[in-house]
Amino acid sequence: MLDINPGLIIWTIVTFLILMFLLTKLAWKPLLSALEKREEHIRSSIDRAEKAARDAEHQAAENKKHIANAEVKASKLLKEGHELGEKLKAEIVEKAHHHARHMVESAKLEIEREKEAALLKLRSEVADLAIIAAKKIIGETLDVEKHRKVVDSYLDELPKN
Amino acid sequence: MSSIIDTIKTSSHTISGITDTVAAHTEHKENIFVELLHHTQDSPYLEVPFGHINLPHFPPVNIFGIEIDFSITKHVFFLWVSAIIVLFIAVAAARKNTKSKIPKGIGNFIEVFVVFIRDEIVIPNMGKEGVRYMPYLLTTFFFILIMNLTGLVPYGSTSTSNVSVTAALAIIAFVMIQSSAIRQQGIGHYLAHLTGGVHWILWPIMIPIEVLGLFTKPFALCIRLFANMTGGHIVIVSLIGLIFIFKTIWVAPIPIAFAVGINILELFVALLQAYIFTMLTSLFMGLGMQVSSSKENSH
Numbered sequence: 347m348l349d350i351n352p353g354l355i356i357w358t359i360v361t362f363l364i365l366m367f368l369l370t371k372l373a374w375k376p377l378l379s380a381l382e383k384r385e386e387h388i389r390s391s392i393d394r395a396e397k398a399a400r401d402a403e404h405q406a407a408e409n410k411k412h413i414a415n416a417e418v419k420a421s422k423l424l425k426e427g428h429e430l431g432e433k434l435k436a437e438i439v440e441k442a443h444h445h446a447r448h449m450v451e452s453a454k455l456e457i458e459r460e461k462e463a464a465l466l467k468l469r470s471e472v473a474d475l476a477i478i479a480a481k482k483i484i485g486e487t488l489d490v491e492k493h494r495k496v497v498d499s500y501l502d503e504l505p506k507n
Numbered sequence: 508m509s510s511i512i513d514t515i516k517t518s519s520h521t522i523s524g525i526t527d528t529v530a531a532h533t534e535h536k537e538n539i540f541v542e543l544l545h546h547t548q549d550s551p552y553l554e555v556p557f558g559h560i561n562l563p564h565f566p567p568v569n570i571f572g573i574e575i576d577f578s579i580t581k582h583v584f585f586l587w588v589s590a591i592i593v594l595f596i597a598v599a600a601a602r603k604n605t606k607s608k609i610p611k612g613i614g615n616f617i618e619v620f621v622v623f624i625r626d627e628i629v630i631p632n633m634g635k636e637g638v639r640y641m642p643y644l645l646t647t648f649f650f651i652l653i654m655n656l657t658g659l660v661p662y663g664s665t666s667t668s669n670v671s672v673t674a675a676l677a678i679i680a681f682v683m684i685q686s687s688a689i690r691q692q693g694i695g696h697y698l699a700h701l702t703g704g705v706h707w708i709l710w711p712i713m714i715p716i717e718v719l720g721l722f723t724k725p726f727a728l729c730i731r732l733f734a735n736m737t738g739g740h741i742v743i744v745s746l747i748g749l750i751f752i753f754k755t756i757w758v759a760p761i762p763i764a765f766a767v768g769i770n771i772l773e774l775f776v777a778l779l780q781a782y783i784f785t786m787l788t789s790l791f792m793g794l795g796m797q798v799s800s801s802k803e804n805s806h
Contacts, residue, residue: 351549351671353567353576357583358666358675365590365650370642373597377621378641380604387608 473497547740549582549669554662582666589653589666597649624648628786632793636691640792643683648785651676655736655777659770667780668736670729677729680788685721688795724791728784735780739773 476497477490552559562579569575596617603614610618624644629637651667658665666672689697703713746762746769 349670350674351576351580351669352573353578354549354580354582354669354671355675355678356575357577358586358672359679361586361590362646362650362676362679365593366643366646368594369597369646369649372594373601374621374642374645376601376605377597377618378625378638380601381618381621384608384610 469501473501547665547668547737547744549580551578551580553581553584554664556662581664582669582672585657585664586654586666586672589650589657592653592657593646593649620648621645624785628789632786632789633796634793636796637789637793640683640687640789644785644789647676647680647788648781651732651784652778652781655780656774658736658740659773659777665736665740667732668740670733673729673733673736676732676784677725680728680784680791681722681725683788684724684791684795687792691796724787728787732780732784735776739769739776742769743773 473494477493480493480497551564552561562581562584564578565576567574567576596613600614600617603612604610604618607614625638625641629641629644633640654666654672657663658668667676685697688700692700701714701717702710703717705713743766746766749762750756750759
């Protein structure tokens, strides 16, 4: 049973070497390279996925920050707007008041002036009427100019209004 | 010896053949196991249903005074059958895996072994440089595995249950172990390692021990594989032989149940021995390759 058969040893070695040569060429090299390629592919895919996840997380954090900023800004703007509105309102009201006062005042002045003009006119009318009346009463004795002066001084003595 | 050979030639070695043998030798029972053992041995013909086919026989060639018989025997035939099966499977797997990115079927199946051998055997034992020797170790694994399995097929025979075949595999392993060590360390370091790093006075003792050590490892590989593959077959044949020893068919279910059990165990042993041979070869190669680095570290 333990007889060594040199022929069989040589056949085995020859078979093994031919098999190893053929397998290395046709099977192991392509298999191993395909395996390595696939492993490399998987590794890079995982790396990329991890990077994408990290980026997404980063992006999400940034977005959150942006949103928070925007909220702060919006509330600030709102407040500012509100304040500005209040201020404008106050200004407008103030202006309107001012305008109104001004108008009232100018109206008063106008009235005053009108009144004065009316008084003046009235006074001259009254003087003229008085002169005419006096002329009629006392004839043409009195010089118009002289009479006017007399009437005027009389009228001046009269209380105003 | 010649009478035994005659018996082998005259008796068919299938189960029916064993019946004939047993019937012819009922007068001396001690011969039954001798006959059974021959069933596991090499023969110059193939067993087929209803008889056998003679294989080509060549006259011995005399090379350097050694008679070498290059006849095609049963084990040479199954050696080639196994080689063709391995080639077919591995090439089919490679074709499939290079074609598509996702391995399926046979490609996936073979790749499981390839990845296992690379990640669990080669890289832990030999480091990254070991990947260079992957084709050798893969061929060893698959070739031994298929050779172990062919014996479990009816009318098949296990080439690895022949000590010459395992010796040849061990010779190749020896060459690979030494050449990988020389390649890694350089011839100087390799030879220096043989002195074991002791004082020169001890060299006459140390060098023979170290040289002997080089040969014991592949020798153990050879005997381990041979004994394991032969042992299982002998157990199966012996169990079946019990039927003929008891000379009654009623005892048959028990030995057959045991033989089925042993056969299943054999399937596992076939895989295990292929793994062990590959793993140990890789380990020995790794030891030779890493000696230099550990030495450099310690100095």
